[in-house]
Structures are given as C-alpha cells and as structure tokens.
Amino acid sequence: MKNFTFYNPVKIIFGKGQIPTVAKEIPVGAKVLVTYGGGSIFKNGVYDQVKAALGEFEVVEFGGIEPNPHYETLMKAVALAKAESVDFILSVGGGSVLDGTKFIAAAIRYEGADPWELLSQKATVKAQSAVPFGAVLTLAATGSEMNSGAVITRESTKEKLSFGSPHTFPKFSVLDPETLFSLPPRQISNGIVDAYTHVLEQYLTYPVNSPLQDRQAEAVLLTLIEEGPKVLQNPQDYDAMANFMWAATNALNGTLSAGVVTDWATHMIGHELTALHGIDHARTLAVVLPSLLRYKQESKQAKLLQYGERVWSITSGTPAERVEATVQATVRFFESVDIKTRLSDYAVGPDTIQHIVERFEQRGPKNLGERGDIQPRDVQEILTMSL
Ligand code: NZQ
Ligand code: ZN
Numbered sequence: 001m002k003n004f005t006f007y008n009p010v011k012i013i014f015g016k017g018q019i020p021t022v023a024k025e026i027p028v029g030a031k032v033l034v035t036y037g038g039g040s041i042f043k044n045g046v047y048d049q050v051k052a053a054l055g056e057f058e059v060v061e062f063g064g065i066e067p068n069p070h071y072e073t074l075m076k077a078v079a080l081a082k083a084e085s086v087d088f089i090l091s092v093g094g095g096s097v098l099d100g101t102k103f104i105a106a107a108i109r110y111e112g113a114d115p116w117e118l119l120s121q122k123a124t125v126k127a128q129s130a131v132p133f134g135a136v137l138t139l140a141a142t143g144s145e146m147n148s149g150a151v152i153t154r155e156s157t158k159e160k161l162s163f164g165s166p167h168t169f170p171k172f173s174v175l176d177p178e179t180l181f182s183l184p185p186r187q188i189s190n191g192i193v194d195a196y197t198h199v200l201e202q203y204l205t206y207p208v209n210s211p212l213q214d215r216q217a218e219a220v221l222l223t224l225i226e227e228g229p230k231v232l233q234n235p236q237d238y239d240a241m242a243n244f245m246w247a248a249t250n251a252l253n254g255t256l257s258a259g260v261v262t263d264w265a266t267h268m269i270g271h272e273l274t275a276l277h278g279i280d281h282a283r284t285l286a287v288v289l290p291s292l293l294r295y296k297q298e299s300k301q302a303k304l305l306q307y308g309e310r311v312w313s314i315t316s317g318t319p320a321e322r323v324e325a326t327v328q329a330t331v332r333f334f335e336s337v338d339i340k341t342r343l344s345d346y347a348v349g350p351d352t353i354q355h356i357v358e359r360f361e362q363r364g365p366k367n368l369g370e371r372g373d374i375q376p377r378d379v380q381e382i383l384t385m386s387l
Contacts, residue, residue, distance in 0.1 A: 001210045001259040008254050010146045011172040014246065016238065018176050019049040022090065023056065025134055025172045030087040031058045035077060035101045037065050037093040044182035046138055050092050060084045065093070068274055068281070069100035071116055071154045078107045078115070081131070089133035091170075094187075095142030098135050099150035102168040105130040119152055119161035127165035135173040140180060140245040141191035141282065143198060143252025145173035153275060160275035175249065177241040185232060189337045190282035192228035195248035196221060196333075197285040201263045202256045204293065204303050205370035210260050217256050218310050223247040225311070228337055265368035266292050269379055272356045279346050286334045286341045290327050291385035295378065297323045299371060343386045353383040 013021050026032060032054060041047040051059075062077040081089070081104060091101035106127040107115035117125045137145045144150065149164035183191075203217035224247050230240035250256070269292075270284030279287075297304060301319060308314035308326030317325065331341050340346070343353075360366060360376040368374035374382075 001208055001213075002261065004259045006254060006258045007166065008146065008169070009171075010169050010253075012146060012175060012249070013172060014175045015242070016176055016178045018174050019046070019136055019179075020053045022050070022053045022134060022136065022172075022174060026054075026057065026088050026090070027132075031060065031085065033077070033081050033084070033086040033089045033104075034059055034061045035065060035089060035091050035093070035097055035104065036061070036063045037067070037097045039063070040182065041092050041138065044138070044179065046092060046136065046179050050090070050136055054090070060086060065097045065100040067094075067096045068151075068153045068160065068278075069096045069103070071103070071119075071152050072156065074100050074103050074107065074152065075115070077104045081108050086131065089131055091133060091135040092138070094137070094139030095144045098137065098144040098170070099142070099152065101133050101135070102130070102144075102148070102150035103152050103163075105133045106163075106165065106168055116154065118163045119154075120159075122161070122163050127163070127167050130165070130167040132171050135170045136179070137173055137175050137245075138179045139183060139187055139191060140175075140241075140248040141187075141194040143195070143249055145170060145175065146249050146253035151271065151281075158275045160271040162271075175245055177238055177245050180241050180245060181236050183235060185235075185338065186280070188228075188232050188235060189339050190280050191248055192224055192232075192244070192282075192337050193286050193334055193339045194282040195251040196224050196228075197266060197282070197289055198251040199224075199256060200289065200307075200330075201266060202260060204300055204307060205261045205263050206299065207302050207306075208260055213256055213258060213260050214306070216250075218307075220247050220251050220256070221307075221311050224251075225333060232337060261370040263368075263370045265374050268365050268368055269356070269383065272359060273346075273348065273352070276352060276355060277346065277348055279348075283339055283346065286339045287343055287346070287386050288382065290331050290341055291382045292374075293327050293330070294324075295382050295385060296369065296374075297327075299373075341386075343383065350384070350387070353380055353387075356383065 091098045109129040148169045153160045227243040266288045273284040312329040
C-alpha cells in the first residue's frame, strides 16, 4: 500500500426527516445565504422544509445555479454574498449547486485578481480560506457532499475545470433519501453511472496490495448494481434509495483512494465532452470508460481480471477474453440503466475529437492515467474507439 494522509471532516446527517437539524449545525446568529438550482426544490417540498428549519436565521437566497454550474452565474452570487456580508452558505440541491457553493465560498475570500484562477492556475493558486457552508443534498451521484472538490464551467470559453482545497469541505451534509423521490429517471441513471465510474477510476489501475480498499470498492460497485435498478424501477423505495445514496457518497469520499493509485483520465476527457456539447457528466463517462479500459487493458489487466471475477463472476477464457467480457458486462450495465455508451449516440463526431486533442496539447492536462502515460494522441485513439 502507498503512504497516504486521510482527512475528511464532513459531518453526515443521514436519514428521513433530518432537514430540521440544519438549525443546530449553523452558528447561532449567522446570516445565511441559501443557494439552489433551477427550482426542483420548490416542487418537492425541500425548500419549505429548509425555510422552516432556518426560521430563526436571517436568510438571503440565490437561485438559478445551473447543471454544470457556470462561473458567470456564481460570480453574481459572490457579489450578493459580499454585499450582504453573509456568514454561512447552505447549498440546497444536487452536485452542481454544491460545487457552485464551494466555488462561491472560496471566491468570496479570494484575494487575487479573479477567482477563476483557482481553477485555471490550480497548480500554483490555492484557496487560502472559504466561507463555511453546509449542504442539503437532493441528488445522489457526485460525492460532492463528502469531499472538497468542485467542477466549474466557464460558459464564455466552454471550459470545465476542477479545483479543491482543505477549506472546501462542507461543514455538514444532510442526506435525506426522501428528497430523492422526485428525481426524474434521467438523473437517477446519471447518478448510478457517475458513482460507479468514480469507483472504477480509483480501483481499475494496478495492484498495490490493498485488499481492504479493493473490497470496499467492490462493495460499492455491487451495491450500485443491486440497488440502482430498484431505484429506477421505484423511486419511492426508501430502503433502496437510502442504500443507493450512501453508496454514491462512499464512492468519492476519499476512503477508496487512500493508499492506492488512481486514474481519473475518463473524467478529464469526459469534462471536455460536457464543456463542448453539454452532454450530461455521467453520459460522457459511459462513452469514454469502455474504450479507455480496452485501450489500457495490458497495464490494467490484473485489476480488470479481479474486477471481472469478483463483480461479474467472469472466470473462464484467456485473460484477454475475460477482460473483453468484463468490459462488455460494464457496458451492458450502463445500457441497462438507460445510459448510451457511444459518441454517435450523442451526435458527436471526429471533429470534436480533434478539438479535444488540440485543447489537451495546448492547455493540458497531459500525462493522464495512473501511470501518467495517456497523452493527447492516446486520447485521440480512445475517443475514436468510442465513435
Ligand atoms: O436545478 P434543479 O432545478 O435543482 O434541478 C436539478 C438539475 O436539473 C435536478 N435535480 C436535483 N435534485 C432533484 C432534481 N430534480 C428533481 N428532484 C430532485 N431531488 O437534477 C438536474 C441535475 O442536477 P446536478 O446537480 O447538475 O446533477 P449532479 O448531482 O449529477 O451534479 C453534476 C455536476 O457535478 C460535477 C459534474 O461535473 C457536474 O458538473 N461533479 C462533481 C464532483 C465532485 N464535486 O466531487 C465529482 C463528479 O465527478 C462530477 O464531476
Ligand atoms: Zn463524476
């Protein structure tokens, strides 16, 4: 196992009826900025629950944070928060509202010229501080509720970049599975595939003798395979939703990556497809991942064989046959939850591949993957395999 530092200060408050507890978690007398998205919280009763819980607090609201949250929108929230001198931010929504809130929280305290530098120059520019924030999560997918990362889109340049810092962990996250009952099938499907891919990006690399992390990863995968379809079938199934929600949180809260090597090339490539074509995040992953696994099957073989055997019971055939059967099982799972896995399904052609390769050559990222050996020309091969 590799050396590691594990730090995760997020308090998780899980279960039905837990939204009122936010009142105890926010400092007494704080002026609270409530951030939210396009309005789903007004239709499913979550807004009313939050409003009731915050009865004793002075509240300012900022809505309209879009999926793949835009820097341009978030900077309006930064201006509002500064003008109102807010002390605390409460994110009410999915991963986009929460990622956007992380950016707002860090941008308010940013002392450089433009908070976009937190993303565009993240190798050297780090958040030094952030306004404290918490979350009421209404969509299980990203793990943002228990990590410090955020992915922000700059609409004017069609860039989608990430940042993270020890200051951008939520102070708490309320995970009430009942808030997910109103999710449309498309978002449930996205959540299953996003969480599943988070696990694979941390698991399908090369062995470092980490049996605990491997089995934790396999546990999350098997839980998503079992509970995901139940949730799609019946989004009011509390027990299945609770299991799905907690699995998605555990897919990206740092435990699976502790002491192991991680890949993340699928996410880096997928972010470009969202930035350029607006394809839902999870769908970009479902397109990129199968080709990436096939392309890197030699260096990933040991873990691919383990994954195939332990998750899909694939034990016969040559190693190459077992790897192919394993990738096919993964694709079948994605398709079974209504996620298409080819670029052509999203009307994306070779010109976009060229555009992405040029971006990676000029701006990076380069040296992708667990061995740092995926270069722009490899990205071209991988995406061409996905056409
Ligand atoms: O905006 P509203 O009206 O709230 O509607 C949202 C949105 O249209 C809707 N929704 C959310 N909760 C709902 C609901 N509709 C009905 N009932 C509910 N309970 O769902 C739509 C999608 O929401 P969004 O927040 O965009 O989805 P998700 O949670 O999948 O977040 C995706 C974003 O997270 C980033 C992605 O890149 C993308 O920008 N990621 C963040 C990560 C992180 N912070 O660690 C890691 C991930 O890999 C991912 O990159
Ligand atoms: Zn993701």
